Amino acid sequence: MPLPETFAATLVAARDLAPSVRGLAFERDDGRPVGHAPGQWVNLVLPLPSGEIRRAYSIASAADGSPRFDLAVTRVGGGLGSGYLCDLPVGARLSAVGPQGFFTREATSPHPALLVGTGTGVTPLRSMLLSAVAAGSPAPMCLLLGVRTEADRLYADELAALAAAHPNVRFETTLSRPSDAWTGRRGWVQAHVADLLAELQAAGAGEPHLYVCGLERMVKAVRELARKQLGLPRERVHGERYD
Ligand SMILES: Cc1cc2nc3c(=O)[nH]c(=O)nc-3n(C[C@H](O)[C@H](O)[C@H](O)COP(=O)(O)OP(=O)(O)OC[C@H]3O[C@@H](n4cnc5c(N)ncnc54)[C@H](O)[C@@H]3O)c2cc1C
Incomplete structure (x- = not known):
């Protein structure tokens, strides 16, 4: 894997995806693909008044060769x-270092996949799903999003539309604090992993892989469930x- 590169990027669009989640679209200033x-x-380099920090x-976007x-x-x-x-504000310029990380799934992977994310933990999974769909992958993929309330379901409309348009893609949401009107899945993601994995397995397209992203407590719980119980x-x- 090549060494991560430092590049300048400009914020070209911003919008609220949920009450406490901001969606930010950046574009590389040199026009080269993010890759x-x-x-x-x-890693974004943030020039705070108190000094520079990196986060x-x-x-979240597909690996599509664009600078955005x-x-x-x-x-x-x-x-x-x-x-x-x-x-x-839109128009702001930042330095970024990347891309980096080993939590990856090839767009053309033939393996069925259960993608489990809580909150903004869904972002790398969205990239995996969009990239696989763009590559025409027929692999069965199910994305399980866990958030607290109906209002917190970031990307939900878009992911539901993606699932409706592609028979190999499934999108599920579970809410830990739903309103009484919610008729979908309830509780933590952990409660739904075994069933969804079994359904992927039953599809007969091969042994499913599990990708899980979010805060440590959830990631640890899901990994333990998958390894020790399942x-x-x-x-x-x-x-x-x-x-
Ligand atoms: C590989 C990697 C990828 C990441 N991707 C994302 C991402 O796509 N979106 C995103 O929002 N964050 C992401 N994070 C977390 C991000 O890097 C920061 O830690 C986060 O934005 C908090 O930074 P801060 O300076 O605001 O808070 P800090 O002052 O550094 O930390 C405050 C507290 O926030 C907690 N925290 C960290 N992340 C979250 C979170 N998402 N929700 C609630 N509490 C949190 C930390 O445990 C810490 O106790 C990622 C972290 C890693 C290591």
């Missing part, structure tokens, strides 16, 4: 980096933690 593998992240953000890349940033209470980024071998369980 990430689906699942990789960039990692997973790339999407990020989704959770505004963490009291967080210096996320607060700075969520308030960044008996998935280590090489089919892939994780990325944000804290």
